[in-house]
Amino acid sequence: MEEPIIIKVSKTTFPVKPKLKPTPRTPSKTPESKYWSSFKTRPIDNLAFSIPSLAFSPSPPHPFAAAHSASLSLFSPRSLSLTHTISSFADVVSSLSFRSDGSLLAASDLSGLIRVFDVRTRTPLRRLKSHLRPVRFVRYPVLDKLHLVSGGDDGLVKYWDVAGESVVSELRGHKDYVRCGDCSPADANCFVTGSYDHVVKLWDVRVSDRNRAVTEVNHGSPVQDVIFLPSGTLVATAGGNSVKIWDLIGGGKMVYSMESHNKTVTSICVGRMGTQGGEEATELRILSVGLDGYMKVFDYSRMKVTHSMRFPAPLLSIGLSPDCNVRAIGTSNGIMYVGKRKGKENTESGADGSLGLVNVEEPQRRVLKPSFHRYFHRGQSEKPSEGDYLVMRPKKVKLAEHDKLLKKFRHKNALVSVLGGNDPEKVVAVMEELVARRALLKSVMTLDRDELGLLLMFLHKNSTMPRYSSLLMGLAKKVIDLRLEDIKASDALKGHIRNLKRSVEEEIRIQEGLQEIQGMVSPLLRIAGRR
Incomplete structure (x- = not known):
C-alpha cells in the first residue's frame, strides 16, 4: 500500500508584512479625547504679561475677561477678539469675578483695592478699600447680587456690602496668605477659602463667631485654588501637584486625590461635556492646569x-x-x-453684538423607500443610508516581486530579491514567512557566494537593531555553522564576518555602559522617592 502524499497549503496573506514591527504606544482616540480636542485652540499673544485670572460672564453670549499686569481685557466669545481694555489700576490685577447677571465685574489688585465696573460701559462704580495687603481673590456669590467675598495676604476674609462700600463681616482664622475662595451654589451665605497654611475653611456669615469656620480640611500643601462642585456638598482643592475632592456634609472627609501633574497645580474649574439635544449635559468634569504646562480633564x-x-x-x-x-x-x-468648539451656530451676531438672524426651517428632502420604483434605480453617486447593505468591489492588490516568488514557492529567489533592496522590514518579513514554512535554512544552504555575501552584509547592518535582533542574531549563528567552509574559502566573506563581530562587540559595550549608569541612578531615584 502506497503512503499518502501530504501537501501543505500555504495560508499566507499577501503582501507579507513583518510581525516584529512594534505596535504604536499611542492609544486610539476615545470619544472624550475627541470632544476636548474639538476645541480649536489659537494663541492670543498681545497681553505681554502673565495672566493670573480668567472669568466668564454667566449671561449669554458669555464674554470673558483676562487679568494681565495692571489691566483687564474683555473678549468676545464669538470672534475671540479683544473688545475693550481697562487700565485704570494702580497695581497688578490679581482676580476677576462677574456678578450672576453678568452686568457687573469686580476686580482686585495687589494694592489692596477692589473695584466694581459696569460691563457694558466699563464705568467704575465702586471702590472697596479695607485690605492692608494685596488682595488675591474676589468672588460674587452665585445667589446674591449685593455682596462680595475677598481675601488677601493679610490673612483676612472679608464679606462686603457692595452698595454701601463697607465690610459686613471680617473673618479671621487663617494663619497665612489667603490665596483663593469660592461661593456656594446652594447657599448664598456660605463660601470656602484656601490659604498657604494648607487649610481650606468653610464659612457661614450667619455664624456669630467670626474666628471659627463651620468646617475645615487640610490639603497637605499650600492651597492655590478651591471651587465648589455643582451639588454644593463637595469642594475641589488644588495645591502641590494634587487635586483633592472633599465631602463637606460628611464632616470634611476626603473623597479622592488626583495626582497626575508633575508640578504645582495653579487653577481648576468645573466644565460640562457640552450639550445634547438642546438639553444641558450631566457629565461633569474638573479641568486643572499647572506649572508643568499640562491641562488635565478629570x-x-x-x-x-x-x-x-x-x-x-x-x-x-x-x-x-x-x-x-x-x-x-x-x-x-x-x-x-483660547479654544472654541467646532459646530454649526444657529444664530449670528449683528454689528452691535445682538442676535441678528433667526432660524429658518429648511424643506425636508423626500426619503426614498424600498417600495418606490426609483429606489432601485439610484445612481452610483447616491450615498447609502443607515439600513443599506453596501457591497464594495474588492481592491486589486499589487504584489511585489518577492510576494510573487513566494506564491510560486521559489523561496531562495524570494530571499535574494529582497536582500538586493534597502528595506530591512521587507527582508525580515520574508525571513519570518520562510521560518513559518520551515524553508529559511534550506534557502541559506543553496545561496552562492555572492548571495551569501549579501546576507552577511544585511546581518552586519541590522542584527543589533532591537526590533530585529531576536531573529537575526539566531540566524547569524546558524549561517556561520552551516556555511563555515565557504566562509573560510573566501576573503570577502571573512571580511563580512569581521564586520559582524565588531558590530556585536560594540553593542555589548554600549549595553554594559547603560547597565553601569542604571546601577548609579537607581539608588538616587529610591532616595528621592523616600523624600
Whole structure:
C-alpha cells in the first residue's frame, strides 16, 4: 500500500508584512479625547504679561475677561477678539469675578483695592478699600447680587456690602496668605477659602463667631485654588501637584486625590461635556492646569483622568464658558490659549453684538423607500443610508516581486530579491514567512557566494537593531555553522564576518555602559522617592 502524499497549503496573506514591527504606544482616540480636542485652540499673544485670572460672564453670549499686569481685557466669545481694555489700576490685577447677571465685574489688585465696573460701559462704580495687603481673590456669590467675598495676604476674609462700600463681616482664622475662595451654589451665605497654611475653611456669615469656620480640611500643601462642585456638598482643592475632592456634609472627609501633574497645580474649574439635544449635559468634569504646562480633564464620577493636553508654557489660570463652547487658558508668559468648539451656530451676531438672524426651517428632502420604483434605480453617486447593505468591489492588490516568488514557492529567489533592496522590514518579513514554512535554512544552504555575501552584509547592518535582533542574531549563528567552509574559502566573506563581530562587540559595550549608569541612578531615584 502506497503512503499518502501530504501537501501543505500555504495560508499566507499577501503582501507579507513583518510581525516584529512594534505596535504604536499611542492609544486610539476615545470619544472624550475627541470632544476636548474639538476645541480649536489659537494663541492670543498681545497681553505681554502673565495672566493670573480668567472669568466668564454667566449671561449669554458669555464674554470673558483676562487679568494681565495692571489691566483687564474683555473678549468676545464669538470672534475671540479683544473688545475693550481697562487700565485704570494702580497695581497688578490679581482676580476677576462677574456678578450672576453678568452686568457687573469686580476686580482686585495687589494694592489692596477692589473695584466694581459696569460691563457694558466699563464705568467704575465702586471702590472697596479695607485690605492692608494685596488682595488675591474676589468672588460674587452665585445667589446674591449685593455682596462680595475677598481675601488677601493679610490673612483676612472679608464679606462686603457692595452698595454701601463697607465690610459686613471680617473673618479671621487663617494663619497665612489667603490665596483663593469660592461661593456656594446652594447657599448664598456660605463660601470656602484656601490659604498657604494648607487649610481650606468653610464659612457661614450667619455664624456669630467670626474666628471659627463651620468646617475645615487640610490639603497637605499650600492651597492655590478651591471651587465648589455643582451639588454644593463637595469642594475641589488644588495645591502641590494634587487635586483633592472633599465631602463637606460628611464632616470634611476626603473623597479622592488626583495626582497626575508633575508640578504645582495653579487653577481648576468645573466644565460640562457640552450639550445634547438642546438639553444641558450631566457629565461633569474638573479641568486643572499647572506649572508643568499640562491641562488635565478629570471625571470625578469614575475617578480617572480622561484627557490630557500639553502647552508650551507654565499655566496659571483656566476658564470654561457656561455653554461649554469656549475654553481659555492663561500662561505665565502673557499668551492666552483660547479654544472654541467646532459646530454649526444657529444664530449670528449683528454689528452691535445682538442676535441678528433667526432660524429658518429648511424643506425636508423626500426619503426614498424600498417600495418606490426609483429606489432601485439610484445612481452610483447616491450615498447609502443607515439600513443599506453596501457591497464594495474588492481592491486589486499589487504584489511585489518577492510576494510573487513566494506564491510560486521559489523561496531562495524570494530571499535574494529582497536582500538586493534597502528595506530591512521587507527582508525580515520574508525571513519570518520562510521560518513559518520551515524553508529559511534550506534557502541559506543553496545561496552562492555572492548571495551569501549579501546576507552577511544585511546581518552586519541590522542584527543589533532591537526590533530585529531576536531573529537575526539566531540566524547569524546558524549561517556561520552551516556555511563555515565557504566562509573560510573566501576573503570577502571573512571580511563580512569581521564586520559582524565588531558590530556585536560594540553593542555589548554600549549595553554594559547603560547597565553601569542604571546601577548609579537607581539608588538616587529610591532616595528621592523616600523624600
